Amino acid sequence: MRVAVTGGGGFLGSHLCEALLRRGDAVICLDDFTTGKPENIAHLHDFPEFECVLADVSEAVHVPGRIDAVAHFASPASPPDYLRRPLQTLAVGSRGTENMLRLAEQNNARFLLASTSEVYGDPLVHPQDEDYWGNVNPIGPRSVYDEAKRYAEAVTLAFHRSRGIDVGIVRIFNTYGPRMRPHDGRVVSSFITQALAGEPLTIYGDGKQTRSFCYVDDLIRGIVAMLDSSVTGPVNIGNPEERTVLELAELVLELTGSLSDVQYHPLPADDPTRRRPVITRAQEQLGWNPEVSVEQGLRRTVDWFLGRPEDIAVGAAAIRGGQQDTVPVP
Ligand code: NAD
Ligand code: UDP
Numbered sequence: 001m002r003v004a005v006t007g008g009g010g011f012l013g014s015h016l017c018e019a020l021l022r023r024g025d026a027v028i029c030l031d032d033f034t035t036g037k038p039e040n041i042a043h044l045h046d047f048p049e050f051e052c053v054l055a056d057v058s059e060a061v062h063v064p065g066r067i068d069a070v071a072h073f074a075s076p077a078s079p080p081d082y083l084r085r086p087l088q089t090l091a092v093g094s095r096g097t098e099n100m101l102r103l104a105e106q107n108n109a110r111f112l113l114a115s116t117s118e119v120y121g122d123p124l125v126h127p128q129d130e131d132y133w134g135n136v137n138p139i140g141p142r143s144v145y146d147e148a149k150r151y152a153e154a155v156t157l158a159f160h161r162s163r164g165i166d167v168g169i170v171r172i173f174n175t176y177g178p179r180m181r182p183h184d185g186r187v188v189s190s191f192i193t194q195a196l197a198g199e200p201l202t203i204y205g206d207g208k209q210t211r212s213f214c215y216v217d218d219l220i221r222g223i224v225a226m227l228d229s230s231v232t233g234p235v236n237i238g239n240p241e242e243r244t245v246l247e248l249a250e251l252v253l254e255l256t257g258s259l260s261d262v263q264y265h266p267l268p269a270d271d272p273t274r275r276r277p278v279i280t281r282a283q284e285q286l287g288w289n290p291e292v293s294v295e296q297g298l299r300r301t302v303d304w305f306l307g308r309p310e311d312i313a314v315g316a317a318a319i320r321g322g323q324q325d326t327v328p329v330p
Contacts, residue, residue, distance in 0.1 A: 173238025182315025
């Protein structure tokens, strides 16, 4: 296959590009590197079947050659990233998704949308299966991401129903692993960076809110299975191992052997109280199951961060300086 991966220079996109290249597919990565990094894909240029095009997919993009599948991963994903870029986030979820659906249509290609557990908002049903419609504040600060992804799902299914495009929607739950930016503001990267730098771990709220954490290799196996299938979805992909934020902090301190304290900060607006996927659909329709425990995955992630002491120092300073602030920048 020749697969176009938007957001291929980001955390998940770069792992997806790599997995596809390793099994012999050709990959064209489309990225504007707003939150991605060229280093994430530097090693992929060794594959002759890898191309990278600098492009904002919210604008008109010309993609040369035949495409068999489009995996649309372009979008800021970390709350501080999308809160800083509200209009760009709405644009890439709406115009960007439409542009990539048209690219799939022109090529008679399968279209895979990277949607999110955020479509469930602050869920009133627990755990969340795909039939739950969600509880999203449409005008809160997080809506720029949540509603963009909800629109992206709607327009994807509209193209499927009205134009016959082969589409698949995955709802990705919190995923972590190597290549996260130390100061991207997400909880796993922040806690590991802070623990390794000897800085206090910043807990938002009382730390009793939960997330369910999936290791990146597991997630990518699920994405590839979805890409190869004809399943429309939506399909939840995530690891149902649910932890409170406080439990995660304790685990990171234990795994790093850090003597850092924890420090409490106000909870950001509309921060979901709890989140855990029901993954029966992924199990039954894709034969997919997560295999890496939170302990194993965090250990691997800590090892990767340990190999980058300069990034840790810079990242910890950036977090301390408030660059991960959840306050929207006008
Ligand atoms: P990331 O920020 O590391 O990657 C996003 C990539 O998209 C970056 O390389 C960025 O430069 C690129 N991008 C953003 N806007 C673009 C545009 N207009 N044109 C071209 N490229 C653009 O984030 P990630 O964690 O790798 O997330 C990737 C996708 O997966 C996102 O769509 C996100 O919503 C989804 N997702 C991720 C998670 C998670 O836990 N990591 C959870 C749910 C959903
Ligand atoms: N969080 C935290 N400290 C941090 C970063 C995040 O306590 O330094 C909390 C955040 O408020 C949320 C949870 O950790 O309750 C997960 O946050 P993340 O940004 O990783 O993912 P999302 O909120 O998008 O699920």
